[in-house]
Amino acid sequence: MASILQRAATTYLRNNARSATHAATAGGHGGGWALWKKLSFFVAFPAVGLGMLNAYLAHQEEHHERPPFVPYEYMRVRTKRFPWGDGQKSLFHNPHVNALPSGYEDH
Template sequence: MTLFKVAQLARTAAARGSRSYSSGMFTNAGYEASREHARGAVETWKKISLFVALPSVAIFSYVATKDELAHIHHLEHDPPKFVGYPYLHVRKRKFPYGDGEHTPFWNPLTNPDPEE
């Protein structure tokens, strides 16, 4: 088979393939059936969101808040003991914000000062 014949067959196959992608969905009945299916799916997910997802978020938020408040209360009464390892609190120069000794995320409840 010559190269010309192969190219001609490829062009013919490509032309035939591009014309055979029509579908019955684009008819009026297929389009309406697709819309009805979409309406049902929207209603299903709306109900799942309202009756499952939102109550779950509310319940887990309550539980997490309760546990976190208990943890904070525990830290106020029994703070962690500071162990002054030599690699901690090494400063070659002061931080350019605040008092220069604490990072922006320093928390007095969870990050004790070495001076105390």
């Protein structure tokens, strides 16, 4: 009795696996990859490009002023020196934007 059930289960699983792989490659549901490929090329990539263009044009329009330097005692605290340069500037220091503990460099 167990061998009959085992054989029936094996046959059932084999037939369902075969029909599942057949449905993925041919028939009504086989062209899903083509739809997603077209959506990627004709919708997603142009949307990313338009977003990049929008960000670039918005950046070009704005006039960037740096905020005034206010020597708050809790900001720009240096408990130990940086291991490069003079020890006061961070690794990605921008003198126009990043202030030192004493103020901006150009003033």
